[in-house]
Amino acid sequence: TGRDSDETLLVMAAASLTDAFGEIGVAFEAANPDIEVRLNLAGSGALREQIVQGAPADVFASASAQTVQALVSAGLALSPTDFASNELRIAVPTGNPGGVVGIEDLANSELLIGLCGAQVPCGQFARQALEQAGIDASVDTNEGDVRALLGKIEAGELDAGIVYASDIAASDDVDEILLPPTFGVAITYPITILSESPNPDAAGAFVAFVLSVEGQAILHAYGFDPS
């Protein structure tokens, strides 16, 4: 991406959007040759901190409505739009060595069970699902993000864990176990233009592109459902 551009657009994106936004960025640049997209990828919390501290960013795509809401209340972000949704699944290592059948098995203390931490969206959704199922899971670790959790399941270090459908789609080394639809929780990804954006027009164009058919198609390819 070494070509000359008139404008540089700084997009803060949650780490779980790395692949999808990488491709969206390339496609957006192709459509808008005078705009160069730079992605700043980190945990939603770290991104929020950087925005609060005055990062010269234009767009914020988060995995958590809460994070964005905090910025909106602080007057740092305009009102967000949901651009994608997702579902929860139980992931087990290929071959299911723990013999996990359903959500009840997560209460089995013989198995090594992992969840996302309660501080991150996937952890919050997983806990909602467990609560609805009335299961008191025997958790061995609360991972920092869904990728870390999935990594340990892929490696066979954990017998099972609750992750997003999009993550399972991206992995070759896990099998999935569907959760009954009644336990489904609404998982949405908000995107917003930041109030102090140096390039509000380009930012608007980028958000529009994400919401466009082309953008949604890319997201779908990476396992996200439309919002």
Place this chain on the structure above:
Amino acid sequence: MNGLDAHLVVQLAGGFYLDVAFSIAPGETLALLGPNGAGKSTAVDVLAGLTPLDDGHVVLNNRVLDAPADDVFVVAEQRRIGVVFQDYLLFDHLSVLENVMFGPLALGERKPQARAMANELLERLDMQGLSSRTPPQLSGGQAQRVALARALATQPDLLLLDEALAALDVTTRGTLRRVLAQHLSDFSGPRLLITHDPTDAFLLADRIAIVEDGSLSQVGSAEDIRRRPATPYVAALAGTNLLVGTNRAGFLTLDHHGHDLQTADTSIDGPVLITVHPTAIALHRKQPSGSPRNTWQTRVVSVEPLGDTTRITLGDPLPLGVDITPGATAALNLHEGAAVWASVKATEITVTPAAVNVKSGRN
């Protein structure tokens, strides 16, 4: 006054207390001698500014360097005092040449000049071939010569030599004594020479000060020291015998020994120091009948061949050292434990008033 004027009072942590006062005129060499642990190296540290005084003063060429009472303290690097440390303290990471150049460079000398000066000094000390070695690659005596060269290279106002010749071999020692004598007479500042070797002191010093257990016990010329030793240590240094006693009209009562002596010197009455030179004592197998009024029987404690002479040590009642020729030793068949008669003429027994307190001479 010009030269050094020092009154050093220091209390060290272990309990050692130094309190000595002396001055050295410009161009004068004072030798400081004393038993191990007497405080000589401590005095060097204080003069050089490495240990601050607790009391007293150090004044060099009218410049006050240390005076606790007036809260004056000049740091070492501003004193212009050259030191040869007893343990050399060479810089192991620098070559011999760089060690010697260090001082001149630190004082702002240009590199070529510093190198020339260092090379010249090293040559004078017979070290020219070794200038690219580092100190760990030197022998003990070579290291000492580097330390000497390093101290001389700064052309200091005061030179402190703490046993600067101790590790040298006899020939180098002779050479260096000459080099040093030469250098010392060129050099107009005062200098302090610490040594355990009376020969060094006698040859190189104008005056000798004896420090024992933290205070001065005697100060004087080499002649004074040799003729009138004030303590057993000084007597040993001068190679003579020293006894303590009381003179009553030529009759000497000894303080620590049960034998009386007679001296020809009746001028002093009261407590005296008694000196008997080792060559003044004659030994006999049988009781001698001649003139010596001082005659007693004793046993030989040790026989030490010292080259041209043999040193005989006598036992009770008077523990004296006697020097006789190896021939006489053989003729008298002297050996450890042999019974002998000793005699000494009254005229050979010198007495001096016991003005100075006599110390044990060792701590």
Place this chain on the structure above:
Amino acid sequence: MNGLDAHLVVQLAGGFYLDVAFSIAPGETLALLGPNGAGKSTAVDVLAGLTPLDDGHVVLNNRVLDAPADDVFVVAEQRRIGVVFQDYLLFDHLSVLENVMFGPLALGERKPQARAMANELLERLDMQGLSSRTPPQLSGGQAQRVALARALATQPDLLLLDEALAALDVTTRGTLRRVLAQHLSDFSGPRLLITHDPTDAFLLADRIAIVEDGSLSQVGSAEDIRRRPATPYVAALAGTNLLVGTNRAGFLTLDHHGHDLQTADTSIDGPVLITVHPTAIALHRKQPSGSPRNTWQTRVVSVEPLGDTTRITLGDPLPLGVDITPGATAALNLHEGAAVWASVKATEITVTPAAVNVKSGRN
């Protein structure tokens, strides 16, 4: 054989090459003397197992300790060789007592026994009051005594003393010489004593070996060394004069000087070493007319008062040292540059065949 049998061949990085062979019988003390940088400390390192041999061997009491040809090398800690290092190498983090106890404890001695032994040794070396100090809190001489005590405490099979008395004051030196003589005669192993002080060597050693520039130049009794010095260094050590020349029926042609001498000894023809004792040379203001056949005119180069005698150094044609009394010095009005006549009897000039290669005596 029992005792030490050593042939040391070592090449150091800087170019120094040591090749010496000697043996020491059990109970015998060999003194190793030599100029600075001759290789004495290197020999100590090799014997102690700190520097491996390049060739030769070290055999102690029939046990091969180092033999490169047979690929034998016994590490230092299994040699039972006690060393007093020239630079002491005391352990600064341990107290004086702990330094001395270190060896016995390392060898498996119980603590109380080790402490008792250490205390006894320290007392014998007059250090009892200082046992809780650490080495940096000691004077130079005190540190040396601790090094000595530490080496003696292990009761080694071989004792190596590298200038173990150099930093001691005269009185302690005397005491320690006695302590050491006592200890050495108690101790049945061989010992090697390195020193620059001929007195130490003459008093403590049974035999003397002279090493110069990495090889032995003379080995013999104190008497041999004194009477028949083989090199200028040994002559200086013995306090005598040495010249090199050729004898033809009593007529001596000198190698480096333009003056001939006559000797009474006509038994040796060819290259000889010529010894003239400093007291055998007479000085006169006018040309003497008596018997001495060897008479020449010269100038005084230096006058050094040495206590009982004065050492006069003569200039060309023969650079000889002369010892006369201070009285005679005054009577003859000798001073630097004074013109004098010197004479020496033909019977006082000793010659020995020049068997040993004469070295410069300094590196």
Place this chain on the structure above:
Amino acid sequence: MTRRKIRQRAPWPLLVLGSLGAAVFVLPLIGLATRTPWSRLRELVMSDVVVDALKLSLMTSVLAAAISLLLGVPLAWLLARVEFPGRRIVRAIVTLPMVLPPVVGGAALLFALGRRGVIGEPINDATGFLLPFSVWGVVVANVFVAMPFLVVTVEGALRNVDGRHEAAAATLGASRLTVFRRITLPMIAPSVRAGLVLAWARALGEFGATVTFAGNLQGRTQTLPLAVFVALEQDRDTAVAISLVLVAVSLAVLLLLRDRWWSNGADL
């Protein structure tokens, strides 16, 4: 009479540079202080989560420092004093945990010691023992990231020591082990202490390798840095508050320690 102290004056270039250096550390601390919710601090910090994490952190960091000392000092000695084939490579490998992002380090530990790891799998099959998700996993992760600091520091110090004193000890009959314990170690004591402090501090602050290798469970494997990380995603104030606990603990420990054995009593 008390000993007069001569004031050492620092040359100005050192003073200027050193002060700049200190500013690098003091400024962020001021930054942190300005954003600290001082009024709510007590309440934020006195939670179960923080107390559990603090206990665990202290225990595991001290254990890790101790293990680093036990294994690291001998390793440093081998690297500094014994010539063996591949010494240089081992030495370089020792510094890898410093370079490797801790998360990758944690992953490497999993690959080696995890349930499916090269070593971990046979051990787990044979004994049922499992390092990850246990306190011991935290300790192992801490040792892995912290020990290099000790090893490098101690090895540097060992190279500073001239071997003559050790040789002297050998002539007194001391075995190499005795020489090491009674001569070498005391001679380099200040550097061993420095290395120990470094290793302990690094272990106390360790996050990435721990979370990856040992997981994150309150009371079992959630150390203070992990608690901070969790809090960062939820509520910055809590995160800052927990960080201050961390800072306070290490300050307290360092201040206490130094008095005793850092400065040999000659300190201010």
Place this chain on the structure above:
Amino acid sequence: MTRRKIRQRAPWPLLVLGSLGAAVFVLPLIGLATRTPWSRLRELVMSDVVVDALKLSLMTSVLAAAISLLLGVPLAWLLARVEFPGRRIVRAIVTLPMVLPPVVGGAALLFALGRRGVIGEPINDATGFLLPFSVWGVVVANVFVAMPFLVVTVEGALRNVDGRHEAAAATLGASRLTVFRRITLPMIAPSVRAGLVLAWARALGEFGATVTFAGNLQGRTQTLPLAVFVALEQDRDTAVAISLVLVAVSLAVLLLLRDRWWSNGADL
């Protein structure tokens, strides 16, 4: 004749403990190696992203190490040699970045030097200069986390040095600065080198403070560890591959360096 080398034998307790210590580092490396996609390695590693990140990492870590050296050695000297009020506190503060989770350290830097920071705001208002999200931000973050290792190592070494040689230099007329440069520094050179290696390695591996303070922008602030982080979210193989690049770089640098000045040429 070449000098005979006497083989040093290591006492077995040191050998056992030291080998165990080495195992702590070698095992994870083996773990990593077993999971490395060797066949795809070249392809994974030769991407723009990795090349950009490698360049940036080398530059910023070397700069950070250099700055740490420049400021850290004088700071260590002040701490070891000059008595000033609050010395112990400054010394403890210096070790804080080791204890603070790097993410918190990064936040503290933001609080101090960010656009809204205590110092950063006035500076930004006056000059428009902004540290975060710039290369200099990466360097500052690296210095902050890396310098303590140098300071602690060097201070430990300074306390090992006996002052008599420095005193001897002073009697030769050398100012305190000259003594420092020409005597003190050379005497502790091995420890300075050790500290420099520690600092450089720590800077090379730095992640948390950088991502928080400087952001994660490819080509500007995305260092290798940040690239690893991004890759971890995408594809573990790439992450492992980039980590190996990191390992290779540091191995190469360390192996090259040591030959020259670590071991003073006396090495294997």
